[in-house]
Amino acid sequence: KMLPRSVVFVIVGFTLCQAAPTADQDSTLSPEDRVIAEEYLSQFYTREAKSRSESLDQFTTRLKTMQDFFGLEVTGNLDSNTLEVMKKPRCGVSDVSSYEHFNGKPKWEKSMVTYRITEYTSDMNQRQVDATIAQAFKLYSDVIPLDFKQIFSGTADIMILFKARYHGDFYPFDGPSGVLAHANSPGPNQGGDTHFDEDEQWTLDGKGINLLLVAAHEFGHALGLDHSKDRNALMYPTYSYVETRGYSLPKDDRRGVQALYGVRTPTVNPRPKPNPKPNPDPQPNPESERCSRDLVFDAVTSIRRELYFFKNGYYWKKSNLFRGVQFKSIKSTWSSISTVDAAYEDTHKNVAYLFQGKQFWATKGTTLQPGYPKSISHFGFPSWVTALDAAVYVASTRKTLFFVKNFYWSYNEAQRKMDHWYPRQISWDFPGIGNRVDAAFENSGYLYFSEGPRQTEYIYKTKRINRVLLNYGWLDCY
Known part of the structure; x- marks a missing residue:
């Protein structure tokens, strides 16, 4: 058709x-x-x-x-x-004007739009393509009450492929540069379908053609946006690379898509709430699990160069000052706290923070500081966050990373405020560590991320995995 x-x-x-x-x-x-x-x-x-x-x-x-x-x-x-x-590389859709919609203002008359990638580019692996396409759709779902779901079989609302030259429609691509991609406006059958020219060199950075920027532009068409005259707009027709780390939808594009679909608010379609970790009081003493290959930590942090591993209202402490591993209940050390969901130590201040549900405490060594507990809203979390999964302080940046389900935030300790453009998907910035983080800590220059019993030793500066471990290896079980 x-x-x-x-x-x-x-x-x-x-x-x-x-x-x-x-x-x-x-x-x-x-x-x-x-x-x-x-x-x-x-x-x-x-x-x-x-x-x-x-x-x-x-x-x-x-x-x-x-x-x-x-x-x-x-x-x-x-x-x-x-x-x-x-002669500049550009989108294959014809030009009109300012922020504009297609004739008749077509749009998706549903709250969930599905998409499927039927043919992948050879320039990156499938996981990278999936993550980048999801990130491009998220630029829109962040600002409008429309959600996107990837499916892997059958016919989706938006069918996506990478192919060179003739690729099944009446508009063959023209080789490297020139037309980079094109997309249909919303509607039945081929409505919303999006095609990328496989003759381009698709990348995740400024070398070649950045997939995130082109995909987000084409998905604007797939949602009903036409081209814009605003040079700063994503929907400007010619391609120009901009830094994509922390990228969000420019003002002109946001106004255009919200004119079609409305504005997303937490009360309209909030992000899924995390499941708070269960109250540990009725749970069994975890000491018998210490050397189990299936051991899962609730939280881990350093406190004055000693490591604390929290589980079910108890903790194991590993220190360079003594041999072996000490085991105690949390209440025996911090009487106000029954369980720890997440924890981190700001080594610049020598203060550790322990989180339980919506509250947190500050402690120097084992001494709780006055004025606590405080609400986690102190850090700037949205109201739907009712508990944290993990936290870790990165000394080289003086920033703390907070993890909730498959998202993470970056908190600037020096400025005492959350960084812009968060939350972000864990898989976008830490590929290979898993889709969520149950516990995180720093030790000897490495970051350690635990998902279930599996743990990733991570080099933060180079964004590289060093090795994969199991949690129980920290507790003298070899």
Whole structure:
């Protein structure tokens, strides 16, 4: 089937009659440049195909429209600056104006939109592609009450593929550079389907073509957004790399998509709440589990160069000052605390923080500090966070990482506020450690992330996994 008409662009492969350059036209441009310009204007500034006898007046009118769109001097004459813009890599959907919607304002009339990737790029592994596509959709689900779910069989609302040249529709790709991708507007059948040119070099950074930026642009089309004249907008038609770490939807694009779908608020569709760790009081003494290969920690932290491993209202303490491992109840040391869900030590202040549900305490050594407990809202968490899974202080950055389900936050201890653009998916920034973190701590320059009984020894500076361990190995069980 044809693409929805509102997204159709026409590729014209013939040479039009060439007019002699006017006095203002750049006489250094070649006949081939004129052909490039004619094909560009036919592809991106025509809703429907025109006859082959397109007149000079029509060419000039379209050229003026294109120059105005890109903020160039509007002369109607083909010059080197205009041609330079035409040769930039870009989206394959035709141009219109400011933040705009497609004709008729098509949109998804549902709260959950599914997507499926049927063919992957060879430039990165499948896990990286899945994570990047999910991140691109999340830019929109962060600001509108629409959720996206990846499926792995059957027909999804949005079908996605990477393929070069002819790929099953009427709009074959043109090789490296040029058109990078294209997408359909929302609707049945092929509505929302998104195609990426496999001849491009897809990357996760500024080398080659950044997949996150292009995917997020195309998904804007798949949600009903047309191109924008705003050079800072994601929906600007030509590709330009910007730093993607902490990237969020620019203002123009946010206004456009919210005009279609409304604004996401926690009361409309909050993120899933974490399941608080169970009250440990009725749970069995965990000492018998100490050397079990299935041992799972509730939390781990250093306190004055000694490691505390918390489990079911108790803790094991491992110290360089004595041999062996001490085992005690939490209440015997901190009478106000019955269990610890998460813990970390700010080694710059020599203060450790212990978290239980929505509350936390500060302790120096084993002495609780006055003025506690306090609410975890002190750190700036949203109201749906009712308990933390894990926390770890990174001394080299003076930032604390907080983990809740499959998300994490970064807290600036020096400025005492949460960093912008969080939470983020754990899998985006720490690939390989798992989808959630049950306990985390720092020791001898490494970070340790535990998911269940499995633990990853991680080099934070280079974002690299050093080795994979089991939790029980810390408790003198070898």
